[in-house]
Amino acid sequence: MDEEQAGLNGSRSRASHSHSSPTHTDHTPDAGTLLTCSVDTPDPVSHEHIFQSTLPSNDHNSLTGTQLHDTTPQINEHDVVTEDTLSKLYQDDSIGDTVFSKAWVLSILVEIINSVDVRGNPCSIGNEVVSDADVMSCSEVGDHKVGGCGDGRGVELEEEFEGRVCALWDSSMNSDVAEYIHEQGGIDLLLGAACRTDQPRFTEICLGIIGNLICSQEICLNSFKTAEQTRLILEFLKDTDSGVLCQVTRLVQTCCSYEELQSTWLPQIMESKFVKDSLLFILQGSTNEDLLASTSVLLDHLLNASEQLLRGWVDRQLVEAICEAAQQIRDSNFEVSCSLVAAIHTLTSEQEGVACVLLCADKVCAVVNDFLAAVEQLDSQSTCITTLTAACSLYLTLSTEQRVLIYESNVKTTLRNIRKKVNQSPRTKQLVSLISRILT
Structure with missing residues (x-):
């Protein structure tokens, strides 16, 4: 249809x-x-x-x-x-x-x-x-x-x-x-x-x-x-x-x-x-x-x-569908992008979800890259710290070989810029730590 x-x-x-x-x-x-x-x-x-x-x-x-x-x-x-x-x-x-x-x-x-x-x-x-x-x-x-x-x-x-x-x-x-x-x-x-x-x-x-x-x-x-x-x-x-x-x-x-x-x-x-x-x-x-x-x-x-619903619904098709929607939205609706990135991250709380994300690594990377680029343009990142942390966690879910996709893009520069903008506080400590791990 x-x-x-x-x-x-x-x-x-x-x-x-x-x-x-x-x-x-x-x-x-x-x-x-x-x-x-x-x-x-x-x-x-x-x-x-x-x-x-x-x-x-x-x-x-x-x-x-x-x-x-x-x-x-x-x-x-x-x-x-x-x-x-x-x-x-x-x-x-x-x-x-x-x-x-x-x-x-x-x-x-x-x-x-x-x-x-x-x-x-x-x-x-x-x-x-x-x-x-x-x-x-x-x-x-x-x-x-x-x-x-x-x-x-x-x-x-x-x-x-x-x-x-x-x-x-x-x-x-x-x-x-x-x-x-x-x-x-x-x-x-x-x-x-x-x-x-x-x-x-x-x-x-x-x-x-x-x-x-x-x-x-x-x-x-x-x-x-x-x-x-x-x-x-x-x-x-x-x-x-x-x-x-x-x-x-x-x-x-x-x-x-x-x-x-x-x-x-x-x-x-x-x-x-x-x-x-x-x-x-x-x-x-x-x-x-x-x-x-x-x-x-x-x-x-x-x-x-x-x-129970999460365990029953998690599969590769769901990850791909979320990525499709995210690519359709891209930077036209930041709040929707936040929801979609958060949904992918939630799936990784189950082992099967991690496996599905690894199978769709290129699509997930594309979604996260677009999200980070949108975050970089914000005057303040304070309203999306949780989702931003989730996005960085998704990167660290990938295998070493799959992370090559990150280095072929401008993500490292984007992450450095975001780290500079994020105010150092207990709330952002985990985020800063994740960014540093990705950049090393």
Whole structure:
């Protein structure tokens, strides 16, 4: 599968890969209109577990079992509207101290519900037709079918609708708005919609909003603590759209960053037959910088979170995939380069990882050389001492014969310059010692 077919070339994502930084889009609604929207709330439909939010509903306006609570004040035609009344209405409809309207948020959530096929009609994947019961059955990573209802390539969102849901994505960066969306059952609702749509951009937006909501530790811990929820999210790694993959890798990294959830998430990731292959597919084939960034951060985090996962994943293919991604990024994103160098170094904590690095010595050297050249250009190396130490350790992992590669490059000069710039302190003592060993 080439990169264009895989959908990994163009940058569709608006996301930051860090779980502490909510995704930002550029469709912020006009504050003057936020408090004037009205909404007809749907009736609730009960369901036994989260995946049933993707099953047929008895109510055309309901997608999940969570009721949307319309708490916005009402005025009838006989009421006398005074300035005090309008002020109270404004305060009652505002979310916290923001200018965002409860009615506006509810109206967008209802529109999201109504935008997907809530009648339970079969979804299409290529020329196949699958039912809801088969939605999660695509297990071959080579097919790279979406974890929801199809690859949806060529399907475009209606522009005005996209603008409205992106406005909700923007607003979900606000902690008060995020809490309000969560209170309305927004995570179940958005997951259900993402599973049912054939439109990758819509899936990306739904997952992006969820990613913003779970920047709140409380929301995340309350929302993703079961194996079934974990499997449902991981299914989206089968998608081939860069925007969707960017959001789901960011979402998985956020959940795994909370220690309380690792006992649920890490076993599911290790048992999965496709998670590692999906990450390799991205690292080896993507030219999308945002996607490579979120995937690199996720990989580095996973390798450090579980020794069992590290032992199960380490192989030559993984080292080569990391090197491919690093060569793609080169000096365009220093933080991603740090994550990739750190990931290679983490692999050497296992004997098999050392063997794999030795087998890929030329590629590893090229990655480290590029990284050191980027470090040399920094005004201060204080922010990357740990990764810089890891990079130098990688050099010393190589055999004497393989170190000839170092001397054929400008690395020795680069290392001397870095050693001069690094402030002598207990924190840099190990680094200076490693550099001196390399130069001797």
